[in-house]
Amino acid sequence: MDEQILTQGRFAGWTFAYEGKAKRLYRSPEGDRYLVRFKDDATAFNGKKRGQIESKGIVNSRISSLLFRLLEEHGVETHLLEEVGPGQMLVRAVExxxxxxxxxxxxxxxxxxxxxxxxxxxxxxxxxxxxxxxxxxxxxxxxxxxxxxxxxxxxxxxxxxxxxxxxxxxxxxxxxxxxxxxxxxxxxxxxxxxxxxxxxxxxxxxxxxxxxxxxxxxxxxxxxxxxxxxxEEAYQEMLRRVEAGATGRVASSAGMGGGGR
Amino acid sequence: MDEQILTQGRFAGWTFAYEGKAKRLYRSPEGDRYLVRFKDDATAFNGKKRGQIESKGIVNSRISSLLFRLLEEHGVETHLLEEVGPGQMLVRAVExxxxxxxxxxxxxxxxxxxxxxxxxxxxxxxxxxxxxxxxxxxxxxxxxxxxxxxxxxxxxxxxxxxxxxxxxxxxxxxxxxxxxxxxxxxxxxxxxxxxxxxxxxxxxxxxxxxxxxxxxxxxxxxxxxxxxxxxEEAYQEMLRRVEAGATGRVASSAGMGGGGR
Ligand SMILES: Nc1ncnc2c1ncn2[C@@H]1O[C@H](COP(=O)(O)OP(=O)(O)O)[C@@H](O)[C@H]1O
Ligand SMILES: Nc1ncnc2c1ncn2[C@@H]1O[C@H](COP(=O)(O)OP(=O)(O)O)[C@@H](O)[C@H]1O
Ligand SMILES: [Mg+2]
Ligand SMILES: [Mg+2]
The missing domain is CATH 3.30.470.20 (ATP-grasp fold, B domain)
Structure with a gap:
């Protein structure tokens, strides 16, 4: 996970660009895209509290992708290009x-x-x-x-x-x-x-x-x-709900997407 | 200076209403006016630093009165009613x-x-x-x-x-x-x-x-x-300048009130 240059598969040749508190970004050779790898590291109070949340990277990447897709469907432009496997998102490079x-x-x-x-x-x-x-x-x-x-x-x-x-x-x-x-x-x-x-x-x-x-x-x-x-349970619970909402599997009579009315 | 009820002169019967970091207020019997007594106490950084500045009360009261009068002349309504002797201002009670x-x-x-x-x-x-x-x-x-x-x-x-x-x-x-x-x-x-x-x-x-x-x-x-x-010198210097400006005694060729052009 700490490579300076990715060497395998589709992203071979992409170079490490930036590591933040929650994610690590790799830049495409053309510089127009980033591979975003979500970490399990958790920080709070501007980095003063630190820890790990198991599977957070995978959960946050998936929830982000689903919500960005939802927003795109409603006319909000996002950086999301593609979800590429657990804990990873392909995005447009922005300033x-x-x-x-x-x-x-x-x-x-x-x-x-x-x-x-x-x-x-x-x-x-x-x-x-x-x-x-x-x-x-x-x-x-x-x-x-x-x-x-x-x-x-x-x-x-x-x-x-x-x-x-x-x-x-x-x-x-x-x-x-x-x-x-x-x-x-x-x-x-x-x-x-x-x-x-x-x-x-x-x-x-x-x-x-x-x-x-x-x-x-x-x-x-x-x-x-x-x-x-x-x-961890809370993050998993949110993932479960967002997945359900995004795929129309919501057992609710209220709101959009609910099949019950 | 610490009376709960003023007993002498024009403000006899006015009652102590509020003491802040820089001023003490006495309320008129009708409740519609305050006598504001400016203190020499100085505080900074939300009260964490404390001291005294000699004659500050007198200087600040006088500068405030002159500037409020100037503002009134330019159409800004202020609480100032009257300057009543050194370090004191008579004002309208406001919320x-x-x-x-x-x-x-x-x-x-x-x-x-x-x-x-x-x-x-x-x-x-x-x-x-x-x-x-x-x-x-x-x-x-x-x-x-x-x-x-x-x-x-x-x-x-x-x-x-x-x-x-x-x-x-x-x-x-x-x-x-x-x-x-x-x-x-x-x-x-x-x-x-x-x-x-x-x-x-x-x-x-x-x-x-x-x-x-x-x-x-x-x-x-x-x-x-x-x-x-x-x-103290800085406060006195500002008083001197504001007095000069307010009474048109400014040895300047620039701006309003200067007699030089
Ligand atoms: N599409 C993008 N293009 C460029 N930078 C991005 C993009 N999306 C997110 N970033 C940046 O990636 C960095 C890493 O994210 P993160 O680990 O959350 O950092 P931080 O510690 O600042 O919260 C952040 O500075 C974030 O603004
Ligand atoms: N005309 C007025 N009517 C009522 N209260 C006023 C008036 N003018 C100023 N005050 C209030 O008088 C209080 C005392 O002033 P000051 O000693 O500067 O207090 P502070 O410690 O809040 O800075 C302040 O709360 C100020 O808002
Ligand atoms: Mg962040
Ligand atoms: Mg004050």
Whole structure:
């Protein structure tokens, strides 16, 4: 897994490009695509807490691929080109915009902490926040104007990111509702390619908060962050549900894709 | 200075209402006005650094009064009713909106720290930021939407605050330019009274950053924050200049009020 140049099979000759906290990227000889290998490494609180979650790479890669495909079907352009075996995704190379775009439907996490707000209060209309992607600065919250000052994105781009993020939220909320999952919040990354803006990175229990409808059971990385136990099980449970939703096997009378009405 | 009820002179019967880090407020019997007594106490970094700056109360009260009067002349409504002797201001009681409204013309301070931006870079157009006034939460940066969630202000009010803040910036920039002072940034507080929004609190070297044109010499609370020395002198120097500007005694050929052209 630590090769500098892949030597076997379809990706022979692809070169190691970048290793982040959750993924390792290999660049195509032409430089236009990346092979993304998802790791089982788990980090939280900007790398201060570290661990491993068994099979997380495989789960997150699969969930990301299914959700990106769903979004494409609903008109959102993503970097996904192809799912290529467990834990791997083939994507278009983009110039990542160094902003974490966060959409929130319920209060929790850093929002509640930063502002002293109670947990689990509905936010309607949904809130879109931008954080400057900088481990050194601890990902500070920024205004569109700050993003401009930082050279992270032009203000018009930020307006577009906001629209796209809300569009993604609409599609995902409808999808997860039929799976009896509350989409609490999530983080997106976007990138530029050929003058267009594509949804990039991943969409997984690492980057979304999922609460089971009714019970409120957490099915995401908060189990790891907060040492709640049954972390692997939660990831597997989310995979099972997303697979079911994506293939129309949802035993629900509500929402899209349910065969029951 | 620590009376619970003032007993002498014009304000006999006024009752102690609130003590903050920089001022003490006494309420009129009718509850519609406050006598504001400015203190010499200096704090920085949300109260973590403490000290005294000789005559600061008198200087800040006088500068605030002169600047509020200037702003009134330019159509900005403020809480100022009357200057009543050294270190005291008579103001309209308002319901303070718990947002610190910061206007920035140059990068420095928390902006540079938070975002890793170099100091002293021009920001054009000026940047308006909102911080939630909460010592417990360390005054976090907020979006207008956050202010709404917090019940601090309605989003339409925040839009109005932004307009007012930029209007204040325009008036003050022109005024300080003729005094050979660069208005780097400043913090405003606003309040509600009779359905209107008034500029409240203070405008002083405690709440503004002033850099001498040409030399860049700091003439504000940063001298205290950063232990630069000559703190009292800087406050006195700013008082001298603002007095001169307000009474048209500016030996300058530039800007408004200068008699030289
Ligand atoms: N399509 C893409 N093109 C280029 N870079 C990408 C693409 N998708 C994701 N990335 C980047 O890959 C890097 C590795 O991901 P990850 O391990 O999650 O990193 P991080 O530690 O920054 O969270 C991230 O910087 C991410 O922005
Ligand atoms: N016109 C006004 N009516 C009511 N409160 C006011 C008015 N002007 C200022 N205040 C409030 O007076 C308090 C005391 O001021 P200060 O000592 O600067 O407090 P702080 O420690 O919050 O900075 C502040 O909470 C400020 O918002
Ligand atoms: Mg990541
Ligand atoms: Mg104050």
């Amino acid at each position: 990542i915009i160094p902003l974490e775009v966060v959409v929130r439907n319920l209060t929790t996490g850093s929002l509640s902490r930063r502002l002293g707000l109670p947990e689990g209060r509905p936010i309607d209309p949904p809130l879109v926040e931008f954080y400057y992607k900088s481990d050194a600065l601890d990902d500070p919250l920024v205004y569109p104007e700050h993003a401009g000052l930082l050279g992270a994105a032009r203000e018009e781009e930020v307006v577009r990111l906001r629209e796209l993020a809300l569009q993604v939220n609409g599609v995902l909320q409808a999808f997860f509702q039929q799976l009896r999952i509350v989409l609490v919040d999530f983080k997106l990354e976007f990138g530029r390619a050929d003058g267009r803006i594509l949804l990039a990175d991943e969409l997984s229990p690492d980057t979304c908060r999922f609460w089971e409808a009714g019970t409120g059971r957490k099915l995401d990385k908060d189990r790891f962050r907060q040492d709640l136990g049954q972390v | 303070i909106i718990p947002l610190e409204v910061v206007v920035r013309n140059l990068t420095t301070g928390s902006l540079s720290r938070r975002l890793g931006l170099p100091e002293g870079r021009p920001i054009d157009p000026p940047l308006v930021e909102f911080y939630y006034k909460s010592d417990a939460l360390d005054d976090p940066l907020v979006y207008p939407e956050h202010a709404g969630l917090l019940g601090a202000a309605r989003e339409e009010e925040v839009v109005r605050l932004r307009e007012l803040a930029l209007q204040v910036n325009g008036v003050l920039q022109a005024f300080f330019q003729q005094l050979r002072i660069v208005l780097v940034d400043f913090k405003l507080e606003f309040g509600r009274a009779d359905g209107r929004i008034l500029l409240a609190d203070e405008l002083s070297p405690d709440t503004c950053r002033f850099w001498e044109a040409g030399t860049g010499r700091k003439l504000d609370k940063d001298r205290f924050r950063q232990d630069l020395g000559q703190v």
